[in-house]
Amino acid sequence: MALAKRPAVDDATRLSGPEKAAVVMLALGEDHTRLWEALDEEEIREISQIMSGIGTVSSAAVEGLLMEFVSGMSSTGAIMGSFEQTQRLLAAFLPPDKVDSLMDEIRGPAGRTMWDKLANVNEAVLANYLKNEYPQTVAVVLSKIKGEHAARVLSALPEDFALECVQRMLRMEPVQRDILDKIEQTLRTEFMSNLARTSKRDSHEMMAEVFNNFDRQTESRFLNALEERNRDAAERIRALMFVFEDLGKLDPGGIQTLLRAVAKDQLGIALKGASDTLRELFFSNMSERAAKIMREDMNSMGPVRLKDVDQAQQAMVVIAKTLAAKGEIMLAGSSGDDELIY
Known part of the structure; x- marks a missing residue:
């Protein structure tokens, strides 16, 4: 486009x-x-x-x-x-390397090296480009990016072609520097430069990320105002946002992993502003003694500023997203594909 x-x-x-x-x-x-x-x-x-x-x-x-x-x-x-x-x-x-560096920065996506940049490319877009390359070239590229990204790219490739690439990766020997340089140059000139001109991040996803970083009052004010002007846009942004209450969709293992990663004082402040249902969900995934201590700590806090609650809840959301990116927990979104079957 x-x-x-x-x-x-x-x-x-x-x-x-x-x-x-x-x-x-x-x-x-x-x-x-x-x-x-x-x-x-x-x-x-x-x-x-x-x-x-x-x-x-x-x-x-x-x-x-x-x-x-x-x-x-x-x-x-x-x-x-x-x-x-x-x-x-x-x-x-x-110098040529300085020109390449500046032009890469202008064109994007962001990243220090070519492999950093590929990490920011949607797997479907990358797979669409790689499917026309030699399997050996694809094997080299996939071996240079993170495992989770490579897995998503392989899933988006035609199955027979993907299996051929997997076999090449299994038999791969150290790649000569000149060959690697040639592949990087090809990616830079034929793929990344065209990508910068033709790809465009979904604006609703971008705004959902922005809204996720608003405090609660600002988020509510903007969404309500946007809803009056463009209800469809407001609903799409709201559906794409991941908010504190969405932590209630975590499975027990995910909640316990999150609890281990969050500072106890921040957890108490965050739960002060949580719904009764979400608060009890977190308590039920603690030991009886730990839940009792947390309740006592929360009662002794007295009134807590809404701003402090928002910051603590946002910090928990950021931690949850970080854990999800590492594959340690699963964040369930609005799609039915993310529903868990027990």
């Missing part, structure tokens, strides 16, 4: 300082490297980031910034900022 085009820039006065600098650099082209050499790394990063995404800048806007070059610009008209143009300009004065 192609990304929506950014509206053309027609008024130079609306541009920020760094945006004006990016337009000037694009207008000057590849023959003015001394200007780049006078900038520090942070300035280069900021300007190149803007250059890669600024889109079309009208000739009128360019002339407003470069009146002394009006005659030169009038024949070329508008200029277009792009990944390729930015990379060519940077390559004129920076």
Whole structure:
């Protein structure tokens, strides 16, 4: 799916300082490297980031910034900022590895190395790319990423092809550095760069993550306001959110694992604001003595600020998500696929 085009820039006065600098650099082209050499790394990063995404800048806007070059610009008209143009300009004065690093940062996904970046790629997207590669190449790639991610990618590949990749992984010997470098370069140029242009994170998932980090009052205020304007969006965000009360969906083993990971004082504060049902669920998974001590500690606390309760509950949610990412507990979502059968 192609990304929506950014509206053309027609008024130079609306541009920020760094945006004006990016337009000037694009207008000057590849023959003015001394200007780049006078900038520090942070300035280069900021300007190149803007250059890669600024889109079309009208000739009128360019002339407003470069009146002394009006005659030169009038024949070329508008200029277009792009990944390729930015990379060519940077390559004129920076080492290749520095250019690759900057462009990878601009394009995303986030990560220090190529294998870090692959960890942030959805398994279905990665599998769709790898299914057209040689099984040996896929085996190398899967051996370089985390086991849980590799498992999800294998599950998304055609079964016969996936089994062939598994066999190659079982027989794999140490990969030569030059072959590994070639695979990394191919992933960078053929996959990651295209991914940055064509993929887009679901906006509702992104907002659910944001709402998860609101305190209770702010979350309620925003969701209620959004519900009045766009009920469907509010319902989708609410369904995607994982909140403290969802901990009640954990199985007994999951609750006990979580209890071992949470500080006792934070647990008491969190449970002060929990529903009776959820509170009793946690108590039932403690020893009789531990539950009695926790009840006594909670009674001795007296009134607790809502802000402190929210922070303690949010901390427990973060711990639960961390444990789930490690495979130590299972978080049941809204999908029926996550229901547990006993």
